[in-house]
Amino acid sequence: MNVEITQTDNQVTVTLEGRLDTVTSSEFEKKLTPYLSMPAVELIMDCSAMEYISSAGLRVVLMAHKSITAKGGRFIVRNLSKEVRSVFDMTGFSRILTIE
């Protein structure tokens, strides 16, 4: 899995490529953590190249969503593939998160 993070002012874009699963989710969490303490940030998770997500990846996504929104920021998930979207739907994450 590749994670690319870019920051402009108060907007952080996280681009994910590959699989977010039991093996890769801890690495993703490590890369994401420094940006979660920023106040009122808009964090965009671009999933256009994300092939797979499991509960391990969803947990990190949920944790990021909670941290960002607790500090008054916005957490947005973008460009989910049909397959990944169905996992978000199945677990109720589509109702909790802002998905564009």
Next chain:
Amino acid sequence: MIRINQITKSYEGTRALDDVSLEIGRNEVVSVIGYSGSGKSTLIKCIAGLEPFESGSIVTDIQPRNGYNGIGMVFSRSNLFPHLTILQNLMLAPVKVLGRPKEEVEEEAIQMLDKVGIWAVKDAYPDTLSSGQRQRAAIARSLMMHPEILLLDEPTSSLDPLSTREVFNVLTTLKDQMTIVLVTHNTDFARSISDRIVFMSNGKVCEEGTPSEIIDHPKERQTRSYINHCMNMVYEITSPKYDHPELNARIEVFCMRYRLPFSDTYSLQLAVEELLNLIPLDEGVNLLVAKSEKGLEIEAALPKSEEPYLSKESIKDDLSYSILEGLCERIEEGTNESNDTVIRMTLKQNTI
């Protein structure tokens, strides 16, 4: 060439072969597949002359030499002589049956062992070899008699995947050199090596054709059912630090082999990953992934437990379980014939 004409064979009133006719060309490789008890092993024992039959005929174009009928036979168990070294096992029949000089046979046996990749264990006794090495030695022993026809009765049924591959590699080198009739349950093996596959059911030849015709496009309902039944993949997890990428790669290869869509690959990988989050892995888990008429199925065999592994009370990880519930139309726990606990899941269609 083997010409089997309307042979019939019964065991204590039960028809094992019922009017079977089949023609196998010189240097053709034919795999005989079918459920246990379908008559396939009986058929090749009849070809080998090990079983008499009541009616019909089996004709080959082989000229017998020194009382040897020119037909080699390899069984699922290697049946090597345990008190002889591997080299001695190979030399015994050519020297005793064909009366060939010992020195000449020894030289050839060493070359043969080199060919099947077990030269290094020539002086070892069968019990000290791996099952794959023993089976390669059994094939080498048959080849020492220069058979024109080689019959193999489930040669990989007791082997692990690596040993199966070793045997497969040896048999591949024999293609086009002799007529091979292979009885197997391993449809991958049959597909890779055969010119033709024969599916037997209830003592009859139910359907025959190219590997693609039989495995990818079977016409008969019974053949379809059998092929679906055989579409499976096994994976052994020995510790919680299992190789997750390798397991995913195996599932991907399984799905590619049976031309399953990406959504099925995703569903299987996800269901397996979530299941493994929920069950203890310390004592090992045997996983089976299968495509059957019911759909995609996953079985996990674990050490027997008095308490269910997946009861609502015992589930600590709601997210993993909710994904499993979303993916599966059936999640059941039971036991298998070894008295292990088995979790069986059938995936819903088109969830992903």
